[in-house]
Amino acid sequence: MRAALFSSNPLCVECERLGRVTLATQRDHIRPLAEGGTDDDSNVQGLCHACHEAKSLAESKRGRQRAQWGAQ
Numbered sequence: 892m893r894a895a896l897f898s899s900n901p902l903c904v905e906c907e908r909l910g911r912v913t914l915a916t917q918r919d920h921i922r923p924l925a926e927g928g929t930d931d932d933s934n935v936q937g938l939c940h941a942c943h944e945a946k947s948l949a950e951s952k953r954g955r956q957r958a959q960w961g962a963q
């Protein structure tokens with residue numbers, strides 16, 4: 892599945908949006924599993940390491956905020 896994803900779109904989609912061409916090295920869930928996303932191909936994209944890190948950071952911040960709101 893990993894190989895299929897990168898062969899159909901070997902570039903980082905986030906960099907591509909910004910006009911950069913970077914090889915994807917990470918398999919990323921567009922909608923995080925923690926936020927109800929699925930492991931389906933339609934919810935998976937390729938990201939480079941830097942974009943994946945940035946996205947993961949934003950997601951973990953959102954996760955912490957949700958946890959705080961839940962506790963209130």
Ligand SMILES: [Zn+2]
Nearest residue numbers: 903906939942
């Ligand atoms: Zn990137």
